[in-house]
Amino acid sequence: EIVLTQSPGTLSLSPGERATLSCRASQSVSSNLAWYQQKPGQAPRLLIYATSTRAAGIPDRFSGSGSGTDFTLTISRLEPEDFAVYYCQQYGTSPYTFGQGTKLEIK
Amino acid sequence: EVQLVESGGGLVQPGGSLRLSCSASGFTFSNYAMNWVRQAPGKRLEYVSAVTTDGGRTYYADLVKGRFTISRDNSKNTLDLQMSGLTPEDTAIYYCVTATGWYGYWGQGALVTVSS
Numbered sequence: 001e002i003v004l005t006q007s008p009g010t011l012s013l014s015p016g017e018r019a020t021l022s023c024r025a026s027q028s029v030s031s032n033l034a035w036y037q038q039k040p041g042q043a044p045r046l047l048i049y050a051t052s053t054r055a056a057g058i059p060d061r062f063s064g065s066g067s068g069t070d071f072t073l074t075i076s077r078l079e080p081e082d083f084a085v086y087y088c089q090q091y092g093t094s095p096y097t098f099g100q101g102t103k104l105e106i107k
Numbered sequence: 108e109v110q111l112v113e114s115g116g117g118l119v120q121p122g123g124s125l126r127l128s129c130s131a132s133g134f135t136f137s138n139y140a141m142n143w144v145r146q147a148p149g150k151r152l153e154y155v156s157a158v159t160t161d162g163g164r165t166y167y168a169d170l171v172k173g174r175f176t177i178s179r180d181n182s183k184n185t186l187d188l189q190m191s192g193l194t195p196e197d198t199a200i201y202y203c204v205t206a207t208g209w210y211g212y213w214g215q216g217a218l219v220t221v222s223s
Contacts, residue, residue, distance in 0.1 A: 034209035036152075043202055043216055044152065049209035087152055091208035095168055098152040 004099035012107040019075040029092030109133040116217030129186040129203030137181040142206040145199035193221045
């Protein structure tokens, strides 16, 4: 199965700063990559699919890029509500798999 | 408003069985493939099982194959997961999700704890 490795494990930033989260796949997933946000006690929420398409209602400060094996989620200007755990997921090859998550915390 | 509401979670002994259900509303349920995804404490999200829109085909992660059975009833807008032969490694929050490759809509999750 395809292994997704996210980096860094934890990212400490302040509101207003730019966040860059990475996701690397053990083999190509083409553009079949999604990003999710999860806050404590809540289910994950879809942010981005098809590498760069924002889900309905997602602010445009969230953007995704990449292809093949290397992907990036960028949050252009952090808002207080953005501090959470972020997961990438590939759906290019079954079984679909997730990364281990990046925790975005307030510095 | 899209809603997915899981039920049926709880504490079960190793080797036991449990049936999870998911009630869907706010969208055309029969148009979506559905999956179960779980999250064990401190672990990454994990695909468990999938069912096609008409229920005709089902798929399972290797870890649960032969122990779990997924099914759906499009007339009732429900998704089920029958789990048997449970082990402590099955302890997790189980989410009902719509599947379009990506997982667009999630339920709030049902906690399954396997312990003696």
